[in-house]
Amino acid sequence: MKRSQAERRLRDLRAELRHHDYLYHVKDRPEISDEAYDALFAELRAVEAAFPDLVTPDSPTQRVGGAVFDRFPTVPHAAPMLSLDSDRDEAAVRRFDARLRKELGDAGVQYVLEPKLDGASVELVYEDGALVRAATRGDGVNGEGITENVRTIPSVPLRLDPRGPAVGFVALRGEVIMRLSGFEQLNERLLEQGGEPFANPRNAAAGSLRQLDPTITAQRPLDLYVYDVLAARGVSFASHDAMLTAIRTWGFPVSELIRSGRTADDIVAYHAGLLARRDDLDFEIDGVVIKLDDVAARDRLGVTARHPRWAYAFKFPPRKEVTRVLKIIASVGRTGVVTPVAMMRPVELGGVTVSRATLHNREEVARKDIREGDLVRVQRAGDVIPQVVERIEESDRRRGPRFRLPDTCPSCGTGLIERGPFTVCPNGFRCQAQLAGRIQHFASRHALDIQGLGEESSKLLVAEGLVTRLDQLFDLTEQDLLPLEGFAEKSAANLIAAIQGAADVDVARLLLGLGIPEVGVAVARALAAHFGTLVALRAADEAALEAVEGVGPKMAEQIRAFFRDARNAEALDRLVAKVRLREAPRAASAGSALAGRTFVFTGGLAALSRDEAEALVGAHGGRTVSAVSKKTDYVVAGTDPGSKLAKAERLGVPVLDETGFLALLREHGIRA
Numbered sequence: 001m002k003r004s005q006a007e008r009r010l011r012d013l014r015a016e017l018r019h020h021d022y023l024y025h026v027k028d029r030p031e032i033s034d035e036a037y038d039a040l041f042a043e044l045r046a047v048e049a050a051f052p053d054l055v056t057p058d059s060p061t062q063r064v065g066g067a068v069f070d071r072f073p074t075v076p077h078a079a080p081m082l083s084l085d086s087d088r089d090e091a092a093v094r095r096f097d098a099r100l101r102k103e104l105g106d107a108g109v110q111y112v113l114e115p116k117l118d119g120a121s122v123e124l125v126y127e128d129g130a131l132v133r134a135a136t137r138g139d140g141v142n143g144e145g146i147t148e149n150v151r152t153i154p155s156v157p158l159r160l161d162p163r164g165p166a167v168g169f170v171a172l173r174g175e176v177i178m179r180l181s182g183f184e185q186l187n188e189r190l191l192e193q194g195g196e197p198f199a200n201p202r203n204a205a206a207g208s209l210r211q212l213d214p215t216i217t218a219q220r221p222l223d224l225y226v227y228d229v230l231a232a233r234g235v236s237f238a239s240h241d242a243m244l245t246a247i248r249t250w251g252f253p254v255s256e257l258i259r260s261g262r263t264a265d266d267i268v269a270y271h272a273g274l275l276a277r278r279d280d281l282d283f284e285i286d287g288v289v290i291k292l293d294d295v296a297a298r299d300r301l302g303v304t305a306r307h308p309r310w311a312y313a314f315k316f317p318p319r320k321e322v323t324r325v326l327k328i329i330a331s332v333g334r335t336g337v338v339t340p341v342a343m344m345r346p347v348e349l350g351g352v353t354v355s356r357a358t359l360h361n362r363e364e365v366a367r368k369d370i371r372e373g374d375l376v377r378v379q380r381a382g383d384v385i386p387q388v389v390e391r392i393e394e395s396d397r398r399r400g401p402r403f404r405l406p407d408t409c410p411s412c413g414t415g416l417i418e419r420g421p422f423t424v425c426p427n428g429f430r431c432q433a434q435l436a437g438r439i440q441h442f443a444s445r446h447a448l449d450i451q452g453l454g455e456e457s458s459k460l461l462v463a464e465g466l467v468t469r470l471d472q473l474f475d476l477t478e479q480d481l482l483p484l485e486g487f488a489e490k491s492a493a494n495l496i497a498a499i500q501g502a503a504d505v506d507v508a509r510l511l512l513g514l515g516i517p518e519v520g521v522a523v524a525r526a527l528a529a530h531f532g533t534l535v536a537l538r539a540a541d542e543a544a545l546e547a548v549e550g551v552g553p554k555m556a557e558q559i560r561a562f563f564r565d566a567r568n569a570e571a572l573d574r575l576v577a578k579v580r581l582r583e584a585p586r587a588a589s590a591g592s593a594l595a596g597r598t599f600v601f602t603g604g605l606a607a608l609s610r611d612e613a614e615a616l617v618g619a620h621g622g623r624t625v626s627a628v629s630k631k632t633d634y635v636v637a638g639t640d641p642g643s644k645l646a647k648a649e650r651l652g653v654p655v656l657d658e659t660g661f662l663a664l665l666r667e668h669g670i671r672a
Contacts, residue, residue, distance in 0.1 A: 006051045010059075013044045017060045021154060022161070022251050058130050058158035062151065071451045072144035072210070076604040077123050078171035078231040079642030081137045083306055084289065086313035090268055093290070096312045097264040100292065103301065110293040111261045112240045113270045116313055117225055118284035119177035120206040122150065124226070125640070126170050129160045136209065139446070141610060146209050150176075152218035157251040164250035169233040171642065172247065174226035178205045179282045182221030201284050223283075226252040231642035239293045260293070271314050278316065287315035299647070303627045318379040320389060323347035325374045328359065328403045332411045334437025334515055336425040340365050340405060342376070342388050349380050357386035362405050363421040373400045409433075429470055429571040436462040438470060438515050446521050447513030448502040452495040460484055471574040474503055506582040507534055508615070514572070517558040523551060527559075529619045533583045534576065538563045593668035594622030598631060602645055603638030605658050613661070620670055628653060636661045 001009070020037055023030055030037075041060065048055045055061070087093065100109050123143060125133040134150035135143035150156055153176065160167070178186070183201040190198075198204035208220035226247050229237065237243040241260070248254050257274065261267055271288050278285060292298050292310035301309040327343040340359040347354060357378050359365045368391060370376060375392040408415055409425035411433035416423050425431050429438060439458040443450035453473075461467040466480050476499060481492035505513075508528035512521060519527070530548045531537040545556035562568055599617050601610055601624065608616070613636070614624045628635055628647045635648035635655045648655050656664060665671075 001047070001050065003051065003054075006047055006054060010044070010047055010051075010054055013040060013047070014056075014059055016040060017044065018157065018159065018161075018251075021060065022157070060158070062158065071212070072146060074138075074142050075133060075135045075145045076142050076610060076638070076640070077135065077138075077140070077642070078125060078640055079602070079644065080303075081121060081123060081140045081143070081173060081230070082303060082308055083140065084311055084313040085307040086287070086315050088287075088315045088317055090314075093267055093271075093312060093314045094264045096290070097267065100301070100310070104294075104297050108294060108297050109262065110239075111267065112244070112291045112293050113259045113261050113267065114227060114289045114291065115255055115257045115274055115285040116287040116289050116315070117175040117177055117255070118202050118286045119175040120202065120209055122146070122174055122176055122209070122224075123230060124150065124156070124172045124174060126160055126167075126172075128168060129162070131156070131158050136206075144210070148214040149209050149211060149217040152214055153222045153224055155224045155253050161249060161251035165235045165246050167232055167234045169231075169640070170235070170250075171230040171232070171640075172226050172252070173228040173230050174224050174252070176205050176209055177201065177223050177225065177283050178208070178221060179223060180284070181282055186221060224253060225255050227254065227258075233646075237295055239295060240291055241293055243295075261290075267314065271316075275316055285316070287313050289313050302629070319349045320377050320379040321347045321349050322375060322377050322392060325370060325372055325376055325388075328365075328370070328372055330405055330410050332409060332425055332431065332433035334434050334441055335517060336428065336431065336434050337361075338405055338409065338416060338423045338425060340403065342370065344376070344378065347378065349378065349386065354378070354380070354386040357388050359388055361421045362418075362423055365403055369402070371400045371403055373397075426565075426567075428565065428567045430468075430567060432462050435467070435470070439467065439473065441515045442470060442473075442513040443502075444513070447509055448505055449509075450495075450502045451498045452491065453498070457486070457495070460486070469574060470571060471578045473499055474578040503578065504580045504582070507532075507537075510534070510579070510581065511537075514562075516562045518555040519559065523548075523555070525615060525618070526551070529615065534581060538569075538572075593670055594620045597622045597633040599624050600628050600632050600635045600644055600648070601638070602635060603641035605636075605638040607658060607662065616665065616670060620668070634661075634664070 017037075017040055020030065020032060020040075044059070045061055048059065048061060085096075097109070121137040123133075123135045123137070124131060125135075131147070131151065133145065134147045134156075135145050137143055151158060160170075178201040180201060183198070183204055186204060187198060198207060204220070205222060208217050208222055211217045227244070229243050229247070235246070237246065244254055244258065259270055261270060267288070267290055274285065274288055290312045292301070298308070298310040303309060323344045323346075325342045325344055329341050329343060331339050331341045333339060339361065342357045342359055344355055344357060359368075359370055368388065370388055370391055375394055375397075377389045377392060378386055379389050380386050405416065405423050409427060409431060412425065412427050412431040414425055414427040414431065417426055418424070425434065427434070429435055436455075436459045439453065439461065440455050442448055443453035443458070461473075461476075464484060466476060467473055476496060478489070478492040478496050481487045481495060482489070487495075506528065508525045511519060511527055511534075512524040526548050527537055527545075531540060540560075542553070542556040542560050545551050545559055546553060551559070563572075594617055597617075599614075599622055601613060604610075605613055617624050625632070628644045628651065630651050630653070632648070632651075632653045635644060635653050636658070637645045637648075637655055638658055645655065647653075
């Protein structure tokens with residue numbers, strides 16, 4: 001075959017195979033037999049083998065897994081992947097509807113109603129029609145790059161169907177799910193191979209997407225449904241319905257359960273209908289999503305820091321089943337809270353077998369009077385965490401003794417203390433159970449981000465006596481890890497390198513990693529920016545802490561108590577001696593360089609990470625927000641900017657590229 005003939009034949013074969021992939025995986029309406037499809041695929045492989053330089057990334061042969069990764073890259077989303085405000089209460093949904101009608105008028109309210117799929121949310125980015133990037137939702141602003149894994153999913157088009165709208169760039173949001181039938185088969189296979197089964201289809205989907213070896217993902221029965229355009233260049237949509245039509249014509253699966261509605265009664269009826277069908281579906285849903293159809297009206301309503309104001313999730317009630325409590329144990333968490341946990345006769349809740357459920361705290365156990373041997377009703381809270389709802393009376397059965405938590409910690413033997421309804425081990429970092437949990441939290445992504453140091457390895461390090469204090473993490477060597485189960489030369493070397501790399505840490509990340517009660521990512525950054533140094537923060541009284549934005553009296557009391565505790569202070573002193581702490585610039589006063597100015601960031605930055613850029617703005621009196629409005633002072637547009645850039649241009653908001661942003665900082669004497 002001549003090269004020109006090969007080019008034509010490859011083009012025809014790829015187009016034909018894409019067409020049949022779409023009919024089989026998206027429409028469930030194959031036109032040819034498996035044998036005929038296999039013959040076309042074999043011919044494509046043969047021609048590509050003869051002309052390897054003609055192989056393209058979007059060829060159907062490229063769905064198989066590629067190279068194994070050491071870790072996933074962090075990538076910025078083209079536009080924020082926001083979460084949804086939600087409730088199970090019909091009255092809350094009616095209030096949402098009433099608010100929209102008050103702001104838009106009855107004529108402006110038309111809804112698109114969708115099933116709330118229970119899977120793993122992903123972003124798919126296409127340039128010039130080809131899939132170039134896929135990422136997990138992550139924190140909504142940045143996600144993990146999982147492109148090679150997503151490419152293995154049969155229902156994901158590697159190239160947009162040209163019959164859809166022509167677009168140079170488009171970022172889409174969808175849900176990767178695992179059907180219940182495929183989930184059961186996967187767990188059976190894992191058990192046969194001596195592996196650990198997944199707890200539920202959502203975990204199975206998310207875990208399959210985060211395999212460092214794409215060939216493993218390729219073996220998992222994953223499907224995709226796409227339901228939103230996050231950002232696009234070259235095309236716009238007047239309505240969500242038009243957006244879904246475009247998504248379909250590009251070749252993506254779109255749920256056939258989507259309907260339209262105009263009133264709150266329509267929403268309630270749709271919710272009731274799907275709830276009645278829930279157990280008959282081959283995939284998990286945990287509610288319905290209500291979206292305003294009119295895109296211009298959405299822009300007028302805007303978004304909060306976390307949720308769009310024009311969408312709402314009407315959740316289903318949690319699933320409930322009856323089982324018997326076999327034993328009640330005391331479980332110690334990383335913060336020292338000792339939680340009573342019911343070990344139960346295994347019961348299936350929504351397709352998932354559960355055998356343990358939380359009893360929350362000693363007051364809850366006493367109020368419900370749950371005892372070993374009791375028959376109880378259990379539910380999955382949010383369809384994830386099992387909990388005991390109530391005891392079922394059995395008049396002919398003699399009950400066991402009342403349960404009470406032990407007087408001493410089941411992990412370290414320290415005397416337990418009471419804090420409100422909670423029972424707490426005060427031994428902090430010296431308690432083995434707390435230490436394992438603290439190590440896992442310390443290594444988490446927004447803290448020190450130590451790849452490879454998860455729950456199992458944290459427990460192993462503590463159980464083997466290699467880490468008895470948090471600071472001893474930084475003393476570990478490859479020789480310490482090699483004898484441990486699950487570690488080989490490469491994995492041991494990788495973990496030690498990750499730990500040593502994390503020793504160079506800024507104050508905000510360290511604060512988050514310490515697991516101080518009430519302190520999350522935003523508060524850790526605010527504390528670091530306000531006090532500048534760990535020394536200053538440790539010396540602060542409650543009044544000084546309350547001066548920090550986002551810190552109230554209760555939080556200030558918790559932070560002060562943490563640093564005042566002698567055991568915590570000793571552990572922190574040891575830890576600080578082992579790390580290279582980068583102090584934060586003090587937060588600026590109202591008269592500082594960027595005081596009163598509001599910034600919105602979109603796209604990726606090269607010289608700085610998004611976190612670093614936002615921290616610089618905040619440290620010098622400025623403010624960063626997620627949504628563009630007429631009050632925005634600057635939009636900073638990096639690579640692959642999303643819809644925020646177009647909105648800024650439409651509103652006349654000044655736009656800076658990264659060079660311009662850095663120049664602005666220099667003009668105000670700020671060193672990046």
